[in-house]
Amino acid sequence: MGAGLTFVGSAFVPSWSSVTILLAYLGYLAIAGSVLPGKLVAGAVLSDGSRIIYRCNGLLSLSLLVVLLGLGVGLNFISLSVIADSGPALLSTTLVFSILVSLILHVVGCKSRHKGSSLRPHVTGNFIHDWNKKLKTSLIRKYKFVLLRKRQPSFEMYRITWFGIQLNPHVLGVDLKFFFVRAGMMGWLLLNLSILLKSSQTRSLNLAMMLYQLFCALYTIDYFVYEEYMTSTWDIIAERLGFMLVFGDLVWIPFTFSIQGWWLSENKVEMNKWEALANGLVFVVGYCIFRGANKQKHDFKKNPTAPIWGAPPKVIGGKLLASGYWGVSRHCNYLGDLLLALSFSLPCGAISIIPYFYPIYLFVLLVWRERRDEARCSQKYKETWAEYCRLVPWRIFPYVY
Numbered sequence: 001m002g003a004g005l006t007f008v009g010s011a012f013v014p015s016w017s018s019v020t021i022l023l024a025y026l027g028y029l030a031i032a033g034s035v036l037p038g039k040l041v042a043g044a045v046l047s048d049g050s051r052i053i054y055r056c057n058g059l060l061s062l063s064l065l066v067v068l069l070g071l072g073v074g075l076n077f078i079s080l081s082v083i084a085d086s087g088p089a090l091l092s093t094t095l096v097f098s099i100l101v102s103l104i105l106h107v108v109g110c111k112s113r114h115k116g117s118s119l120r121p122h123v124t125g126n127f128i129h130d131w132n133k134k135l136k137t138s139l140i141r142k143y144k145f146v147l148l149r150k151r152q153p154s155f156e157m158y159r160i161t162w163f164g165i166q167l168n169p170h171v172l173g174v175d176l177k178f179f180f181v182r183a184g185m186m187g188w189l190l191l192n193l194s195i196l197l198k199s200s201q202t203r204s205l206n207l208a209m210m211l212y213q214l215f216c217a218l219y220t221i222d223y224f225v226y227e228e229y230m231t232s233t234w235d236i237i238a239e240r241l242g243f244m245l246v247f248g249d250l251v252w253i254p255f256t257f258s259i260q261g262w263w264l265s266e267n268k269v270e271m272n273k274w275e276a277l278a279n280g281l282v283f284v285v286g287y288c289i290f291r292g293a294n295k296q297k298h299d300f301k302k303n304p305t306a307p308i309w310g311a312p313p314k315v316i317g318g319k320l321l322a323s324g325y326w327g328v329s330r331h332c333n334y335l336g337d338l339l340l341a342l343s344f345s346l347p348c349g350a351i352s353i354i355p356y357f358y359p360i361y362l363f364v365l366l367v368w369r370e371r372r373d374e375a376r377c378s379q380k381y382k383e384t385w386a387e388y389c390r391l392v393p394w395r396i397f398p399y400v401y
Contacts, residue, residue, distance in 0.1 A: 018089040083194035184253035208347040283343035290336025293325040317384030
């Protein structure tokens with residue numbers, strides 16, 4: 001047993017191969033994202049009146065990468081299954097990289113003297129919260145003094161960013177927040193494709209694996225088709241870039257969202273056509289709600305008078321959309337997201353809870369996030385939000401919650 005644990009542990013040790021794969025991948029995305037043509041989308045107006053311009057060329061970057069990988073495989077330069085073969089080492093390498101990036105963001109954020117919204121250091125004055133947010137240099141001495149007075153342990157050597165301190169840090173003109181989420185979504189697809197190829201080589205490919213791969217591929221490709229919608233999401237608009245987002249984008253998305261693929265490659269699940277059709281229906285319904293709700297919100301922000309479902313939109317207080325999906329529940333996009341997550345796991349059957357980690361985790365996350373959203377919106381919109389809640393009483397699940 002000890003030898004087995006040693007073998008498993010050694011698989012997670014970063015290797016030169018995993019480092020090469022990660023750096024080559026991120027390097028390609030940085031170059032492709034900067035030079036390939038794409039739609040230029042102005043982000044939300046920040047508190048100082050500035051707006052970031054995003055180059056939405058993710059679909060073209062993905063397409064070119066797939067072509068290059070296909071040529072490499074066809075010419076026997078590379079093997080696409082190397083990503084799946086290096087999975088554990090690639091996971092640990094990406095984790096280490098995420099920590100290093102977060103520490104660099106910490107140093108840069110502490111030294112920042114920028115006054116603009118994107119690069120200005122943000123702190124709350126609350127020690128515990130700012131411990132996670134990376135203290136501004138001018139406040140570090142203050143908190144050291146407080147720590148000494150209260151005889152609390154110093155966390156100076158162990159401060160790893162969580163929420164972050166700068167809103168939109170960038171390197172050589174590349175917005176890191178937008179870059180990392182693109183890398184995570186594309187990495188998920190590439191990892192799945194590698195698992196698919198490995199399954200075909202080991203003869204473990206079946207209907208269940210094909211459905212899982214199809215649904216995930218459609219979801220990720222759809223993300224890049226509508227990549228500009230990402231610019232109006234809360235993560236891009238308001239979340240600062242720290243370990244929470246860096247780890248979430250680079251590690252959590254590709255390596256936990258692909259658990260079903262790994263599980264199916266080791267466990268044979270037989271599906272009949274009716275189960276496959278029911279699974280497909282869950283995916284389609286989830287997709288329609290998720291994409292439809294996000295499109296309505298995005299279009300409303302661009303043009304508040306644009307018709308929704310063929311009728312003029314109903315707006316509360318001139319700010320809050322109460323038509324379409326947003327008149328059914330206050331966070332209907334979360335409902336679509338949960339149905340999509342469920343559709344990714346249903347091909348795995350009901351013999352284990354492991355493949356259902358993603359939808360279970362997402363349910364907990366979105367309920368927690370919905371509570372945060374409600375508190376923030378209540379504070380921001382006050383009576384307008386209260387009126388919206390009276391008109392649309394359901395939070396996520398109509399007639400349930």
